[in-house]
Amino acid sequence: MPKETVLNIFEQFRQDIDEGNDRRERLIKASRDVTNISKKAIFLLHRIVLEDSTDDRALARRAASSCREKLSEANALFALMRPELAGDRFWRYQRQVSPGLQEYIEALSLAHYIEHDALISYQQVQDALSDGDGRFFTLTLSDYLLGLSDLTGELMRFAISNISRRGGRLKASQVCAFVRSCKSDFEHFTPHVRDLSKKQSVTAGSLEKIEAAAYAIAVRGSEYDLPQEMLDDLVAQATTRFNIREPDEAYM
């Protein structure tokens, strides 16, 4: 076999391999940017729900819509990624896209829960991952479930930081019930979705923390023979005074 042919063959391979590696790198970067935006969206939401407000529903709506607005930056990135993931490429580079996508789903589902007290459905996530030209790519079951698994950790943070607010204990027990039902719904999928069982045990940990907080409040609350609202007032007064004294540190 003449030497040239072998080298020609490999020349073609080089092009293919380089093209694949370059695309992979681009997608890893884009995915990292999506992760970043999503994390910021989550922090933004946590900050807003802790603001003082007389109308909790309105506050929740505002938090959710700010979060979604931040996430629209990620949508712009997904739109750019669309041609890179067209056809059979999506599955080829799925592992590079997943981390950012799961973080995005986590933020999106948190906003959805804060606003509607419900789990975002597969279809709703898919709809969010679209624009006027249709979907960016087909949402996979595993990304959907793994993204939602991370939601439980955020909800735990939300419940615990809210527990001293008016109505916070009720909220905490709702979150607790919600996380519990998520965990049991997901259990069924664990044998077929990689890494889900790992996330399930993290969820179990979060659940325990919320339960412990709810327990502590219930035990201490029982020492006072007061109606719920008055207890809320007492706690709220104490925490407000604390917040006024240290307004800066509270947000550090």
Added chain:
Amino acid sequence: MDPQDLETLNALLEHDVGVSEKIKEQVKEFDKRGRIIVGILGKIHSTPSNSMPELLDSVDPVLLSCQEITASIADVIPPDQFWRWKDMWSNSMRTAVYAAALIQYLRNGTLLSMPRASEILGIREDWKNFSMPVEDYLHGLISMVNELSRYAINAVTLGQFEEPLRISNFVKEIFSGFTMLNLKNDSLRRRFDSLKYDLKKIEEVVYDVSLRKLVPPAAQTSQ
């Protein structure tokens, strides 16, 4: 979770599980045939050159029967999902490429091209959801080089003193081809890095037979 949503997800999951089960079945058979082929090819090390064609011919039917398997797998994969499942059979695919490449070298001393490898395995160009990834082909070639470095030694034992020289030239060409690639840090890269030990082994055999004048000088220059 809403019961209706749960049902949607279950349907998705069941579909995926169904696809995976069907592929698994085919891969099991692919593996089995791969082992049979590797078993037969193991005999090259003790087969004198005059009975080699017969031995190689006996591999053909098994190798060609893998076409049924690639066809069945291609049939099961949903559109655009090739890369989702391909890890399931890439080992078997590499073994098949290895066997086809080794046979072609032993028959006529040439390198099996990737289109020809696909053809032997029945992978048709018009298949939309099944193809041969470059990586699998290259893994197959590396396995062939590994095997040839052993064969160089055993050919000498069988009295075929010119074989190591032929192998040396052939393997060097493949090696220089690989050096043109920008491989990322993966298993292909590691296996390529280990090729130099095979080259060294072959060179030592060439050195031994040349030094002892076991090869007629004409053969050396004509290669």
